[in-house]
Amino acid sequence: MQQPIRVMLSGGPDGSPPTWEVESLESETRVRVLRGNGYEHFEFVNNYAECDGELLPVYRWQYRTYIAE
Template sequence: MSDFEVLLVGGPSAIPEAERVQLSPSLTEKFKYRFGAHYEHFVHEGQFSIVGDKRLPIYRWTRRTAIAE
């Protein structure tokens, strides 16, 4: 099984543009992106965007959680 390239939209503006495209193992599960001392949570709601020559699923930001120690 291969990973999917996805586009992260929303969340902290400090997330570098170069890190907005990530690999996700699934299009149906939430995606957690570690950013500083938090996880930013993103979900795919069926939308897509063209990035370069690729059609990528859009994962929209939903919330932030602290990393447990």
């Protein structure tokens, strides 16, 4: 089993986590993060940035969806 890859989340509303973990960049080019009553959607933008001395892939915020009741 492959180790999760730590990625940086960029943009989005305040309170979004600064980093996230994905299984692979190829299979998870998009991630959704549960926040309040909806999901914040982020997409890998083929860019890398330094975070805590580590070079991380950057996933940029794209949009928000709400949970159906």
